[in-house]
Structures are given as structure tokens and as C-alpha cells.
Amino acid sequence: MKTPILDHLRQQFSEATLAHGTVVIETAPTELLTVARRLQAVLGFDLLLDVTAVDWPKRTPRFDVVYHFYSTTHHVRVRVKTRVAEDDPTVDSLVPLYGSAAFMERECHDMYGIVFRGNPDLRPILLYEGFTGHPLRKDYAKEHEQPLVRYRN
Amino acid sequence: MDMPVHSPVRPAFDASDHPDAVIVNIGPSHPATHGTLQVIAALDGEMIKQVDVHCGYLHRGFEKECESHTWHNLIPYVDRLNYCSALINDFAYCEAVETLMDIQITPRCRYLRTLLSEYSRIADHLTCIAASLMELGAMTAFLYLVMIRDHIYEHLAALTGARVTYSYGRIGGLAQDLPDGWLARLDEILVQYTEFVGRIHGLMDRNRIFIDRTRNIGAISTADAIHWGFTGPILRSTGAPHDLRKDTPYLAYAELDFEVPVGINGDNYDRYYCRMREMDESVHMIRQLVELLPDGPICVDDRRCTFPDKRLVYREIESLINHFKLVMDGPQVPAGEVYVAHEAPNGELGFYIVSDGSGTPYKVHVRSPSFVHMGGLHRLLEGYQLADIIPTFGSVNMIGGECDR
Numbered sequence: 403m404k405t406p407i408l409d410h411l412r413q414q415f416s417e418a419t420l421a422h423g424t425v426v427i428e429t430a431p432t433e434l435l436t437v438a439r440r441l442q443a444v445l446g447f448d449l450l451l452d453v454t455a456v457d458w459p460k461r462t463p464r465f466d467v468v469y470h471f472y473s474t475t476h477h478v479r480v481r482v483k484t485r486v487a488e489d490d491p492t493v494d495s496l497v498p499l500y501g502s503a504a505f506m507e508r509e510c511h512d513m514y515g516i517v518f519r520g521n522p523d524l525r526p527i528l529l530y531e532g533f534t535g536h537p538l539r540k541d542y543a544k545e546h547e548q549p550l551v552r553y554r555n
Numbered sequence: 556m557d558m559p560v561h562s563p564v565r566p567a568f569d570a571s572d573h574p575d576a577v578i579v580n581i582g583p584s585h586p587a588t589h590g591t592l593q594v595i596a597a598l599d600g601e602m603i604k605q606v607d608v609h610c611g612y613l614h615r616g617f618e619k620e621c622e623s624h625t626w627h628n629l630i631p632y633v634d635r636l637n638y639c640s641a642l643i644n645d646f647a648y649c650e651a652v653e654t655l656m657d658i659q660i661t662p663r664c665r666y667l668r669t670l671l672s673e674y675s676r677i678a679d680h681l682t683c684i685a686a687s688l689m690e691l692g693a694m695t696a697f698l699y700l701v702m703i704r705d706h707i708y709e710h711l712a713a714l715t716g717a718r719v720t721y722s723y724g725r726i727g728g729l730a731q732d733l734p735d736g737w738l739a740r741l742d743e744i745l746v747q748y749t750e751f752v753g754r755i756h757g758l759m760d761r762n763r764i765f766i767d768r769t770r771n772i773g774a775i776s777t778a779d780a781i782h783w784g785f786t787g788p789i790l791r792s793t794g795a796p797h798d799l800r801k802d803t804p805y806l807a808y809a810e811l812d813f814e815v816p817v818g819i820n821g822d823n824y825d826r827y828y829c830r831m832r833e834m835d836e837s838v839h840m841i842r843q844l845v846e847l848l849p850d851g852p853i854c855v856d857d858r859r860c861t862f863p864d865k866r867l868v869y870r871e872i873e874s875l876i877n878h879f880k881l882v883m884d885g886p887q888v889p890a891g892e893v894y895v896a897h898e899a900p901n902g903e904l905g906f907y908i909v910s911d912g913s914g915t916p917y918k919v920h921v922r923s924p925s926f927v928h929m930g931g932l933h934r935l936l937e938g939y940q941l942a943d944i945i946p947t948f949g950s951v952n953m954i955g956g957e958c959d960r
Contacts, residue, residue: 421891421892421893422654422655422891422893422894422895424893424894448781448782449781449784449786450784451784451896451903451905451922451927452894452905452907452920452922454907454920456892456909456917456918457918468907470894470905470907470922472903474781474795474797474802477802477803479894479896481894500782500784501782501783501784501930501931501934502782502783502784502927502930502931504930505926505927505929505930506784506926506927506930509926513618523567525564525565525567526564526611527609527610527611528610528611528614528959528960529611529614530563530564530611531561531562531563531564531565532561537616537619538618538619542619544616544619544620544622544623550561550563
């Protein structure tokens, strides 16, 4: 792994840690857009790989929203994590910076009910219109069914 | 009795947004799209003005299901993500778990996984090229390529016992070692591959019909491709040599000599050609790996994840308990989180797994290339003709199982 970019990251983000070859930055939801902008414009993290969330029902704030960035010049991955509460699971959307955020945020909204402020299109993508609840939350029972067409006897 | 059936999707636009356009719906079960994908298109004549791409028709709750099985039990599930190259899914998932458990796989396992990954890549690219050529009417090319793919499938069945979904990876190793004569048959298939892929080059590369349908169709620039999250052959077809096997070498790729083929325009033709050239590089790598393949065990000697020898299970209590605990409780993976990505045939296949220290995953998330590509598909479709949807969609090689999870 190349060290100059790691040093550079540490200078920019004093709280950054390294875990299994990935740089991890934890940030407040309000800072997320600033961090992403700095990663993209200053440090060359041009590829937004992934957006997802982790549900910790017993913890407050309840959700981790997890982003993975990759730099096609430095070949380094960065994970940005931010915590949001159950009563207001809102983070800023990264759609203004990365086109790929659009679909991944839709999926995360489907599965965890995270609201991405500024994403113009949070329609269901893997689920269907009218689906209630967010299936990857830990309190959504695996056996719960809501078929679109009723089962025949 | 009569329950109203609502439309599962709400289109992003309707006739009021495009008063002069005709709005057509394609899919999700259209005979010409090999994948359950719905495209709602606003057409000006035959020109596509706007599309709304919907996936999710194959969603089966993979990530939810993962949270209630042991780490080992997920291996058959991850096979069913990209079922054209199931072994790469296996190995990427196993490596993610091994990283959390801090396990170093044995040298033989490392080389075998690399070899089988490249073999799977050939099978996947053959499927993609064959299907997309057939959709343009090239039936001979389809049969040539699928014949080779079937040889590969049967050859892998001789190794793993299954044609498509192999369940061959294990945490810390592989299910079993190569059977006798496997490498000799591999060589025969690669010779046949070279002959038939040569015929495809002769049939297609300068074929006027093929060029007219693919040249400058569905073109994208490198900057746009990165913006929309494209990876794999689609990104490389734009001229950017980004390949995880070179950039962040994993398995045995650092020791191999290979090139990263790139295109020029990022159009359908370049995607076809990149895939063809990548298969040649894979063959080159497999030949090196056969030479390099060391002897030795294929599984690590670690009782946290490797099953004890069956004879010992029947003879001594420690092995019996070990076996029982591995089956009932699953391997105990230390708490933590990791993101491991492999260069799958379609692009970056990433596993983000979170463990709480128990035998079942707390969370498994797949960064599937197909899903991200569907998010940028409208960029490849808008501005081209209605009929171009089929070759463009074919060249993207969306795999429903991986896209919708």
C-alpha cells in the first residue's frame, strides 16, 4: 500500500484509522458532505463504490451509514461512517458529487429507511411500490410476508 | 376475492413530461433481455429521449437471509449472486471472512483459487459475448462460444460436482483437491478455446452488420463512467486501465504476467473486444498457474474453520466436538468489519461484512457491479435508438441474481 496518500489522509482527517487495508473515517452526519467533497476534490477519491447501513437496535444513535470510496489514482479505499438516530435518520445525499450514489442511496432507503436529503428520486428499487417497512432493519421479522398478489388457495 | 393489483413501479415520468413522445415499456420479462429488467422509455420516433430503469424483480432477500445462517452456510447463497461465475463469488466471500479471522490460506489454495477465478472469468465472458451476439442474429457465434462454455461447465462439474452453482469455496480453503487428469483436460479445453475464439474473431470483428450495430453505440467517456460507478470491462473499454488484479493485487495475481486490455471509445464494440481480449489474458494466466501450482494441503490447519478429517470425527471425541461445534454454531469470527473486493467479470465485486463475534454474520452486504451499472445504464441508452437497447444491455452483462440479490 502506498504511504504518501495515507499520510495525506491522516493530515486531512486526524481521526482516520486503518483497518484491514481500508482507511476508516468516522464523521458527524452534518459533516458528511464536506468530507466527501474533500475526498473527491482534494484527495482524488473519484469512485463511490458503495452505500449501505448497519442497524444496531440497542444503540443510540441506532444506524451507521457506511460509504466506501476508492481512488483510481492511488488505489486506496476509504470507508466513511456516520451515525444517525432512529427518529430522524437523515443524511445529506452524495448525488451532487457522484452519480452512482443515486441507485445505492435508493437501495439503502429501501432496506433501512435512511433518508438522503437532496436525492430527488427515493422510489423503491429492489422493493415494490407500497411495500411497508424496511426489511434489513433488525426488527423486521424474516418470516414477514407482504405479497403483491394474494396467494391462491 | 378480487384484490386490485397495483403496478410494482411508479415511472419517473409520464406523458405530461414528454407531450410529443411515445412512452413504451420493455420488460421485465422480455424475450430479448436476458435478465429481468424493466425499461420505461420515452421515444421521439425511434430515438430514446429518456429512460427509467427498474430492477429488483429477482430480489429474494439475500442479505436478510444471510443474517440467520452460519458463516459456512452462506457459501451456497453467494454462489447464486453471479451464477455465471459462481466461483469468484465464493472466493471473494471466503477471503472476506478469512481477513476477519486473520487466516492465511495455503499456497496451493491460493494458486488454485486464482486459476479457478480466471477459468470462471472465461466462462462468464463467453456467456456474455455469446448471448449478446445471438441477440444480434449471430447464431453460429453463439453456438461456438456456448459449446466451449459447456466444456468448461462440465469440466468444473468434474471438480466440484455441480455445473453452475458449485459451493466449492471453504473458509480457509477449498472443498476438495483436483481429481486425476483434471489439468490434462484443462489443456485440451484451452486449445479448443483458442481455435473457436479465433473463429469468432474471424466472424465478428470486421463484420459489417456487427460493426454497424455496435460502433459508437452506447458510448461513454472515462470521466462519466467513473462518475456513474462503472467498473470492470465497461470502465476499461473507455481506455482506463483500472483492474483490481493489477491495482490492488490479491490471491496470486502479483506473481503473474498479464496485460489489462483497454478500449478506445467505450462503446458496445469496445466492450465486446475488451471481453474477448480479457479471456485471452485469462488463458495466458491459467497456463502460468498450471506451471506454478505447488503441492501441499488445500485447507489451513485451523480448527476454528476447517472441518476435522472424517476418520478422526468417528474415532476421537475432540474431533467429534470440533465438527459438531462448526456445524451447529459456525466458525467464530472475531468482531469487526471488513470490505474485500475481487475483480469479478463484470467489475468490482465487494463484500462488506460485519461480525459481532458469533457464528452467524451480523451483516453481509454485497457491492454488486451489476446493480451499480443499472444505476448508470440510462447514460448508455439515452440518445440512441430503441433497437440499441438490446446490444447495449447485452454488452453491460447485467446478471439478475447479483443485481437484485
